[in-house]
Amino acid sequence: MKKPMLFLMVLLPFWAQSQVPTVTRSTEIAEMVDQVNVSNLKNYMESLVSFGTRHTLSDDQPNRGIEAARQYTLGLFRQFAENSDGRLCAEIDYYTEKADGRRVDRDIRTGNVMATIKGSDPTDDRVFLVSAHIDTRVSDVMNRNSDSPGANDDGSGVVAVLEMARILSQKSFSATIVFALVSGEEQGLLGADYLAKKAKAENWNLVAMLNNDMIGNSASNGTEIRDNTRLRVFSEGIPMVETEQMEAIRKATNGENDSKSRQLARYIKDVGERYVDQLEIKLVYRNDRFMRGGDHTPFSRQGFTAIRLCEYNENYYQQHQDLRTEGGAKYGDVATHIDYEYLRKNTAVNVAVLANLASAPSIPQNVSLDLSPKAVAIENINHTLLKWNAPENGTATGYYVLMRETSAAMWEKKFYTSERSIRLPYSKDNYFFAVQSVGESGCESLAVFPQPIR
Numbered sequence: 091m092k093k094p095m096l097f098l099m100v101l102l103p104f105w106a107q108s109q110v111p112t113v114t115r116s117t118e119i120a121e122m123v124d125q126v127n128v129s130n131l132k133n134y135m136e137s138l139v140s141f142g143t144r145h146t147l148s149d150d151q152p153n154r155g156i157e158a159a160r161q162y163t164l165g166l167f168r169q170f171a172e173n174s175d176g177r178l179c180a181e182i183d184y185y186t187e188k189a190d191g192r193r194v195d196r197d198i199r200t201g202n203v204m205a206t207i208k209g210s211d212p213t214d215d216r217v218f219l220v221s222a223h224i225d226t227r228v229s230d231v232m233n234r235n236s237d238s239p240g241a242n243d244d245g246s247g248v249v250a251v252l253e254m255a256r257i258l259s260q261k262s263f264s265a266t267i268v269f270a271l272v273s274g275e276e277q278g279l280l281g282a283d284y285l286a287k288k289a290k291a292e293n294w295n296l297v298a299m300l301n302n303d304m305i306g307n308s309a310s311n312g313t314e315i316r317d318n319t320r321l322r323v324f325s326e327g328i329p330m331v332e333t334e335q336m337e338a339i340r341k342a343t344n345g346e347n348d349s350k351s352r353q354l355a356r357y358i359k360d361v362g363e364r365y366v367d368q369l370e371i372k373l374v375y376r377n378d379r380f381m382r383g384g385d386h387t388p389f390s391r392q393g394f395t396a397i398r399l400c401e402y403n404e405n406y407y408q409q410h411q412d413l414r415t416e417g418g419a420k421y422g423d424v425a426t427h428i429d430y431e432y433l434r435k436n437t438a439v440n441v442a443v444l445a446n447l448a449s450a451p452s453i454p455q456n457v458s459l460d461l462s463p464k465a466v467a468i469e470n471i472n473h474t475l476l477k478w479n480a481p482e483n484g485t486a487t488g489y490y491v492l493m494r495e496t497s498a499a500m501w502e503k504k505f506y507t508s509e510r511s512i513r514l515p516y517s518k519d520n521y522f523f524a525v526q527s528v529g530e531s532g533c534e535s536l537a538v539f540p541q542p543i544r
C-alpha cells in the first residue's frame with residue numbers, strides 16, 4: 091500500500107498531491123452552534139445575580155452568597171445530565187483554602203463546580219477543559235457583604251459554560267470535555283490554581299484549557315465604542331514552563347510565535363470564525379491583558395496549553411465597582427449591561443471549538459522537519475520535507491500541512507495529504523509549517539510545529 095503511494099507522489103505534479111478539501115462547516119457542529127440560546131443565557135444570568143454577592147468569602151445562606159450560587163449551577167448541570175444518556179455528571183469539588191494573610195483572611199471551605207462529559211472511547215484519555223469563575227467582587231476585594239452581581243465578570247463566562255454543557259452533553263465525543271466554574275479568582279486565582287495542580291498531580295492528559303472571563307460586554311467606557319463583532323484570545327508566546335531542551339529548540343527554530351497556546355489561539359480563530367458569523371476573533375500576543383492574569387495562568391504555570399477568551403472592549407465603570415451613582419455616572423457590574431447577542435456569539439465560539447477538538451483525532455506524533463543530508467542536498471535544499479506519525483487517539487484519514495510566511499499571524503496555505511510525509515516546493519527558510527490530523531468527520535486536531543531532525 092505504502093510503496094505505490096510514494097511512487098504516485100514522485101510522479102504526480104505537486105498540485106495533484108494537494109487537492110485541498112475546502113474546509114466547510116460540519117452539519118452536526120453547525121447545529122450545536124445554532125442551539126446557543128439567548129433566553130437560556132438570560133435566565134441563568136437572572137438567577138445568578140439574584141444571589142446578591144458571590145464573593146468567595148461570603149457567608150453560606152440559603153439564597154445569598156457564593157455557596158448558594160454553586161448549588162444553583164450544580165442543580166442546572168444535574169438537570170442537563172438527566173437528558174444526556176448518562177454522559178454528563180456533575181459535582182462540587184470542595185477543598186479548604188487556608189488563610190494567606192492577603193486576600194483570604196480565614197480558612198474557608200471553598201470549591202469548584204465541575205461537570206464532565208466522559209469521552210465515548212475508553213482508550214482516549216484526552217481532556218478539554220473550559221472554565222469561568224463564579225466568584226465576584228466590588229471595589230474593596232475583601233468586601234464580602236455588599237451586593238456584587240458580577241454579571242459580566244464573570245457571570246457572562248458562567249452562563250456561557252452552562253449553556254455549552256447543556257448543548258454538548260446531548261452529543262457523544264471520543265475525548266472528555268470538562269466544564270469548571272471555579273471560585274476564588276478575585277482572591278488570587280485560587281480555584282483555578284487548585285484545579286491546575288490537581289490536573290498535574292493526577293496526570294490528566296489535558297490537551298487544551300479555555301478560560302472565559304468577561305465575554306458579555308460590548309461597550310467601552312471613555313471612548314464611546316460599542317462593538318459586538320470582535321472577541322480577544324490571549325495566548326502566551328514563550329511558554330511559562332520550558333525544559334532546557336524545549337528552550338533550545340524554540341531558539342533554534344525561532345518558534346517563539348508557535349507555542350502550543352498560540353496554536354490553540356489560531357485554532358480558535360479558524361474554527362470560531364468558520365461557525366460563528368459576524369464575529370472577528372483577534373489574537374492578542376500576550377498571556378493576558380497588560381500586567382494582569384486570569385484563570386488560564388495557573389494552567390500555563392503547570393505547563394498546560396491554556397488561553398483566555400475576553401471581550402474586545404472593557405468598561406471599567408462596571409468592573410470591580412461598588413453599586414452606586416457618583417457624579418452622574420452609574421457604577422456596577424449589573425445584568426442590564428450585558429449584550430446577549432454578543433454573549434451568544436462568544437458562547438457559540440466555545441461550542442464550535444470544543445466540539446471540533448473533541449471530535450478530531452489527536453495531534454500527529456513526532457512531527458519533524460527533515461534536515462538529513464539527503465533532505466538538504468542541493469536538489470532538495472529549497473524544498474521542505476516534513477514527516478510525522480499517526481495520532482495516538484482516533485484515526486486520521488489525512489493531514490493538513492499548514493504554511494505561513496514568518497511575519498504572518500495566521501496560517502496562509504493548507505495542503506492535504508493522506509500520507510505521513512510531504513515534500514513542499516517552498517523553502518523552510520522563508521516559511522513556518524505545522525501539521526494537523528484530520529478525522530473522518532472532517533474535524534482537525536490542533537496544529538503541531540515541527541522539530542528539526544537530522
Ligand SMILES: [Zn+2]
Nearest residue numbers: 243244303304
Ligand atoms: Zn474575572
